[in-house]
Amino acid sequence: QVTLKESGPVLVKPTETLTLTCTVSGFSLSNARMGVSWIRQPPGKALEWLAHIFSNDEKSYSTSLKSRLTISKDTSKSQVVLTMTNMDPVDTATYYCARLMASYYYMDVWGKGTTVTVSS
């Protein structure tokens, strides 16, 4: 069974750096056919893709957030980490990680999400 689980702080202060971890099971981060994406959703709003990473370490970032994002992986730990710098209240959202299929770039299995609030 494929599962993904997000973890990280519930509350961060403005200007701080957010670090989120996605722990996967049921598939390997070394599988060339699969990657992991991060997506967020502000309360009551639409989904916004943030970044993805594949087994060969190929990375891609949202154009609007590229300067603030870093994605990395630790294959031995089955973890993908996303950092976002200079957090602002508008970054308050539920953050999801999802398995990304390299064939057609769709996300077939999602984590339950973790809610992050940015407030002083």
Place this chain on the structure above:
Amino acid sequence: EIVLTQSPGTLSLSPGERATLSCRASQSVSSSYLAWYQQKPGQAPRLLIYGASSRATGIPDRFSGSGSGTDFTLTISRLEPEDFAVYYCQQYGGITFGQGTRLEIK
């Protein structure tokens, strides 16, 4: 960046009716890279359709996807009570999502 525009914003229908949801892209999208998701309140999105018309594992056949170029459609042939949710389309070319269509009970 390709912008996806979904219409209508809200669709009010009754169980048993047919639902047609539209997703229009600002430039041509390869059909291979168009997906649809369903999201219920408090839940993560669930993949319904990939490659514009292929149903994901476990998705009932009342859900179907079609389209090409800049115009794509998700059709639910006969609405069941559990189908009332928000639906998003997504493309790859720099991954983007549409703003969603809320399907509500009339």
